[in-house]
Amino acid sequence: MSCKQIILSVALFCIYSAAQAQLLNNNWCGNAGVTPWMEWYKDHRYEITSSRSDETLYVPVTVHIIGTDQGTNLFPFDKAVRAICRMNELYTDANIQFYLVPGDPVRFINNSDWYEHDYWPGGAEMIDQNKIPGRLNAFVVGDPAGNCGYAWRDAIVLGTGCSSENNTTWSHEAGHHLSLPHPFSGWEGTDWDYSQPAPNTMGNKEVERTDGSNCENAGDFFCDTPPDYLNYRWQCTDEHESEQLQHDPNNVSFRSDATLIMGYASDVCASRFSPEQIAAMRANLQTEHDSYLQVSEPGIGVDDELAAELVSPIDSHIVQYNNFELVWNPVPNATIYVVEVFLTPSMSVINRLFYKTLYNETSVTVTQAMPNNRTLYWRVRTYNEWDVCNPNENTQVGILKTRNISATNELERSVIAELAPNPVAGGQPAILNISSDESLSAKLSVTDAAGRVCMQRDLRIYPGDNRLEIETDALEAGIYIISLQNEKGVLLKRMAVTE
């Protein structure tokens, strides 16, 4: 694809940075957010709109969630599901609804170069190597080239920090994908003293006037989106206008409309597309993106009243604190199950200990250590590809209790100890993390393979997490036994010291 065909929306909803200024000034995309399709549409729109119908247009989406090479920092898929739900709310007036591709709603990709990328080579490679034809490809990454998101190479790319259901980022980028320019088209990347009358052209584009005389050929080419020259993120007034007064080329002053999703007003201000924007998006779907229009009826959703029935553990059943299975019954039509374990019955995200989204699976094994000797709470929320807005208000809550069932004495039952790193390089300290559910005294000893005591000290352990450094300066390479002992029993850890 040549540079001229590139659709780009830079600087969307972002924190202004030097790096971004650099990108904007590079001007390598050249067309400042107006696609070739939009240039064509601008001159043919009246022929097309007459043929458009009011039926709902269904857009299939596959979400590509990018993590680091280590598989960390993956955006929770159910947050993407809720971002699409929010998008559907904002596209209701347009009669456009997004759904996840049945059987292929999400792909997870581990690639640090794509997780945080610039347009070249990271962004371009990520899109070109993963884009699937016939659907909207949404990539979720940690840093999309310094922006909150962008639409480019027939895909949209969203930043994890701008993808909550309170953000309009997804709707804004999908708007670009379906051809919409910014209402301030032409002003991207410019620096202007807004107290002055605007010039007749900006960024090689006609500047839109307040009297509507040139609205078809200026700005975003839409006459029902009033002039807007603001190319930075702005807060709106109570009247849903910009604080910033601007002056058109006739020196008529005006404020920008904050309700438009395609502008840069903050998320709380923006909520709509104009009728002409809607007509353009629908026309785009029926021409440039007609491969998306594969169904005319929505698929079956999940019954909002139905909750996943939890099988085990329930009723305070005791489980091994660091290895237990959660099992539930399938819910009719549900394919996406979000499983969560919490420290408190309020089930707030702050107290969430475990979290996983599963596709067509009805059990999961938790192998990470949970707090021991505690009562924990778990639930399962359900969605499917067609039902991204299930409120999940009736979820059942399972109660379980954690124990160290494999413990052979009382001390092991009340204390969990983790040693890291292990093996440890001689001279470096090893850290013994002790998590206890009570206050206790114990003796810590380090013995070598021959049973000789190399180190010994008395400890006071407090409820919660305790961190102990074990010095290895005086230890030769070899295997050592770390023991924690008191009247309740003994807990042993094997430690390898390397050269």
Ligand SMILES: [Zn+2]
């Ligand atoms: Zn944009």
